[in-house]
Amino acid sequence: MSDHPAIAAGRVAVVTGAASGIGLAAAERFAERGMKLVLADVDVGALEAAAEGLRARTGRPAEIMAVPTDVGDRVAVEALKDRAYGAFGEVAVLMNNAGREGGGQLFGDPARWQAILQTNLWGVVNGIQVFGPAMIAQGTTGAIVSTGSKQGITCPPGDTAYNVSKAGVKVATEALAHELRNTEGCRVTAHLLIPGFTFTGFTLVRHKEKPAGAWLPEQVIDELLQGMAKNDFYILCPDNDVSRELDAKRILWAAGDIAENRPPLSRWHPDYKAAFERFIEE
Numbered sequence: 001m002s003d004h005p006a007i008a009a010g011r012v013a014v015v016t017g018a019a020s021g022i023g024l025a026a027a028e029r030f031a032e033r034g035m036k037l038v039l040a041d042v043d044v045g046a047l048e049a050a051a052e053g054l055r056a057r058t059g060r061p062a063e064i065m066a067v068p069t070d071v072g073d074r075v076a077v078e079a080l081k082d083r084a085y086g087a088f089g090e091v092a093v094l095m096n097n098a099g100r101e102g103g104g105q106l107f108g109d110p111a112r113w114q115a116i117l118q119t120n121l122w123g124v125v126n127g128i129q130v131f132g133p134a135m136i137a138q139g140t141t142g143a144i145v146s147t148g149s150k151q152g153i154t155c156p157p158g159d160t161a162y163n164v165s166k167a168g169v170k171v172a173t174e175a176l177a178h179e180l181r182n183t184e185g186c187r188v189t190a191h192l193l194i195p196g197f198t199f200t201g202f203t204l205v206r207h208k209e210k211p212a213g214a215w216l217p218e219q220v221i222d223e224l225l226q227g228m229a230k231n232d233f234y235i236l237c238p239d240n241d242v243s244r245e246l247d248a249k250r251i252l253w254a255a256g257d258i259a260e261n262r263p264p265l266s267r268w269h270p271d272y273k274a275a276f277e278r279f280i281e282e
């Protein structure tokens with residue numbers, strides 16, 4: 001299958017959260033396709049190391065640019081856009097991927113909530129608003145990918161701030177897809193990447209070695225590239241424990257809380273435990 005038309009040698013990919021995990025794996029794959037790269041991350045040391053590695057592997061040092069960026073900072077995202085257009089004159093792919101998690105309990109520290117929402121939600125909104133109009137105006141093929149999460153769809157209790165942020169990423173990116181397809185002459189598409197459990201900087205906090213159930217970030221990016229090639233919007237990744245069919249049922253059950261007038265998050269409600277299990281087994 002041929003790639004999405006924006007993923008092509010000589011074109012430009014901007015990846016946020018590019019110093020680690022899923023973002024770094026995306027940068028590697030885009031580089032293998034011969035794309036020029038603008039790598040953005042708030043971790044300056046890791047960003048420079050990632051860029052150096054890519055420069056060495058591609059042998060195209062002039063085409064790999066690292067721009068330290070806090071995606072939650074609108075001015076920094078505008079500067080990122082200026083650097084990308086200034087150096088390479090266009091952007092074909094924007095991957096709004098930077099993210100953080102942890103400590104976002106419902107009655108938890110509001111500063112932690114702010115930080116999670118600022119990166120995960122505002123980072124994506126900033127990326128869409130700053131790059132979107134410029135990419136449309138280019139008149140060329142393009143793609144904007146946001147990294148969401150199953151936690152923004154089925155919303156398991158625990159890290160509520162993270163769930164809220166990722167639910168917002170889904171909503172904003174769905175609106176982007178609607179906007180792009182209704183803009184005359186627009187050749188830019190939108191995609192929501194929904195990784196499963198993936199062994200990255202996120203998971204390293206809890207696991208020193210890759211848990212058997214986790215995918216590698218490269219598997220997530222292969223799934224992304226295949227989904228983009230088919231122009232899928234929702235790119236729902238399985239992992240070694242959870243199949244696509246199981247995810248689909250969990251998503252249907254969550255939507256059913258409203259349609260069937262059950263209590264919210266009934267999947268975790270003791271009175272609905274048996275019904276949920278039956279639904280999954282059916």
Ligand SMILES: NC(=O)c1ccc[n+]([C@@H]2O[C@H](COP(=O)([O-])OP(=O)(O)OC[C@H]3O[C@@H](n4cnc5c(N)ncnc54)[C@H](O)[C@@H]3O)[C@@H](O)[C@H]2O)c1
Nearest residue numbers: 017020021022041042043070071098099197198200201202
């Ligand atoms: N790993 C998983 O299981 C999993 C599952 C679903 C979704 N995700 C999402 O995948 C995305 C990538 O995460 P990952 O798993 O590769 O983790 P990771 O920690 O390996 O990578 C995240 C990167 O984002 C950077 N970052 C954090 N805050 C930033 C900011 N304000 N500005 C710029 N960069 C910032 C970090 O420095 C890091 O390099 C995130 O949006 C995450 O929510 C991960």
